[in-house]
Amino acid sequence: MNIGIIGLGLMGGSLAKALKKYYIAEKIYGYARSEKSKTEIEELNLVDELVDIKTIKEKCDLIVLAIPVDNIISMIPQFLDINEKTTIMDLGSTKEFIIENVPSSIRKNFIAAHPMTGTEKSGPKAAIDDLYEGKTVVLCNLEDNDNLHVNRAFKIFQEIGMRIVVMDANEHDVHACYMSHLPHAISFSLANTVMSREDPKSIIALAAGGFKDMSRVAKSSPKMWSDIFKQNRKNLLNAIDQFEIQMKEVRDMVENEKYEDLKKWMRKANSLHEIL
Amino acid sequence: MNIGIIGLGLMGGSLAKALKKYYIAEKIYGYARSEKSKTEIEELNLVDELVDIKTIKEKCDLIVLAIPVDNIISMIPQFLDINEKTTIMDLGSTKEFIIENVPSSIRKNFIAAHPMTGTEKSGPKAAIDDLYEGKTVVLCNLEDNDNLHVNRAFKIFQEIGMRIVVMDANEHDVHACYMSHLPHAISFSLANTVMSREDPKSIIALAAGGFKDMSRVAKSSPKMWSDIFKQNRKNLLNAIDQFEIQMKEVRDMVENEKYEDLKKWMRKANSLHEIL
CATH class of the missing domain: 3.40.50.720 (NAD(P)-binding Rossmann-like Domain)
Known part of the structure; x- marks a missing residue:
């Protein structure tokens, strides 16, 4: 062949x-x-x-x-x-x-x-x-x-x-959005947040595992990823909205000092352990 | 000793x-x-x-x-x-x-x-x-x-x-917030988003590098991390607000189909290459 x-x-x-x-x-x-x-x-x-x-x-x-x-x-x-x-x-x-x-x-x-x-x-x-x-x-x-x-x-x-x-295909696009496209949008956002607030010296000095892992895909190709965001636009907007609900929740719990709720919410995330 | x-x-x-x-x-x-x-x-x-x-x-x-x-x-x-x-x-x-x-x-x-x-x-x-x-x-x-x-x-x-x-110490707490505490808050949020929308079968089948890396720290100890969020509360709230500006930006660019702006924004994130 x-x-x-x-x-x-x-x-x-x-x-x-x-x-x-x-x-x-x-x-x-x-x-x-x-x-x-x-x-x-x-x-x-x-x-x-x-x-x-x-x-x-x-x-x-x-x-x-x-x-x-x-x-x-x-x-x-x-x-x-x-x-x-x-x-x-x-x-x-x-x-x-x-x-x-x-x-x-x-x-x-x-x-x-x-x-x-x-x-x-x-x-x-x-x-x-x-x-x-x-x-x-x-x-x-x-x-x-x-x-x-x-x-x-x-x-x-x-x-x-x-x-x-x-x-x-329709089902694929929803799953790929949550498992790949949304994480990429978040990683680009995190990288841009850190680079707008931190100087390169501190980034290199203090980047530990967490940030390194989470910002890795922010180095991906803009042409490739803007095309993907465009073609999966509707699902991505939905997924961002779902993610924003969680970000609002953690912000509210920290602002209102609801640390028992915060622990419960983190424990829910921990259950990923059992899957991956 | x-x-x-x-x-x-x-x-x-x-x-x-x-x-x-x-x-x-x-x-x-x-x-x-x-x-x-x-x-x-x-x-x-x-x-x-x-x-x-x-x-x-x-x-x-x-x-x-x-x-x-x-x-x-x-x-x-x-x-x-x-x-x-x-x-x-x-x-x-x-x-x-x-x-x-x-x-x-x-x-x-x-x-x-x-x-x-x-x-x-x-x-x-x-x-x-x-x-x-x-x-x-x-x-x-x-x-x-x-x-x-x-x-x-x-x-x-x-x-x-x-x-x-x-x-x-004050400077440390700001840097540690952007480089570690904020990434943890995001990772917990991403894990909870995906687990509220996706079934375990799809997660295990479709988890590629991006999601795996970005959800890894969501497996961290809730006791340890709720304490950290509590003690670095003010910096964390600020950092979340900064991150939310970027998430809103990417959402707006996708919603309004500004793909050239989106590519420019991704290229800014790409510059992390030169640091890490």
Whole structure:
């Protein structure tokens, strides 16, 4: 099987590395837009050959879109003429809006996947060969896909060591919002709060585990994340409102010195222990 | 030098382990209140001998209070009769309120220290021998202490591999609030938000790096953290207000679809890269 990867940053580059590691593809073709990325991809030897979209469509059994979610939407028209045996798959963090934008003529070929993994880094140099191992990938609305394409997706994700969860796109977007998009919004806010109030010297001197962990994802790509916030806008606004209820609650308990209530509220949060 | 440690949970137990690892104390005495803790401390062999407070005062050159910040306040009266050559030191996460509560008769002996380290775990079993290594300890208002005690504190923290930062207690409480207390309040809020909206099955299936990292400290001890929130109440309320300005900003940008502004705001958060 020949596999083409559009975009070879953290997600696409790591996929290329995993496919190589497990000898899954006969040949891996890659496509990147910028000259800087192309140079890095070649230096890192991420793919067998960097080609244009036309060649990818001709040569590949599976084409993976590993680009920001808005770019997925704008690229779809270029794949309207793919062969019915060619699988096309996106790895975006939002699913409903993307699926709505896949024309019915290629809907059977189009696998909507979201690997729940990542780091705060981006670009070809961020690619690592074990990004996907032991992690979960969510596949959405598979009832719209042909079996050939579903089986291909299952096979590949299993071979690179992922747990597969199948779910409705709408449901996915709500869960991904609480488990990933909301935490990112909070982390960006925390980082901006601290940087507006604290000088770099104190930050470096006093950053302990808590802040370091909680601000890590605030280093993530603005292009990637503003696209995600845009495509999952309604769910994100809801999730922020839910989070703000909790922030108001802790503020009120501290302001009104209700420390027994505060302990009870913290104990509720502690029960996460039993889950994660 | 004999060292006595009051409270042998994460902080005190880890200190005992570090002191043993580097052969710093001739003998380590310990004090714990509950029978359960005493059994665990003995099983883990954390100290040379578990004794009462009276024995600790008689035998030790340095007495370390490694207990929740409200318990530090309530224990201070038991140390009013210590010898002028005995150092007493607390490891609490707040400093101003504690120093205000140290009577002038023992103020020269009392070293106010805050090691900026920890994990979400608590109790004797949480103790690890490298908790302090490479981390920062803040020492406050040293101008009120006798040199004997200051030198002792410096020597010990250096020997267990810590970076020492000296600072005014008031200044410490503001920094510790932004770098540690606010992140904890946010993490508890995020955990409670997710647990009120998501079922355990989805949490375990979909928890990726972002949420896992950001909810980790929400597993911390409610007793310890409600005490800290109480003692640093004014700074925490301010810090929450500052954070809420950022949360409101991101919500407004998403609601009003100002994605260019959103990217700019995210890029500001990205600059944390250059510091941490």
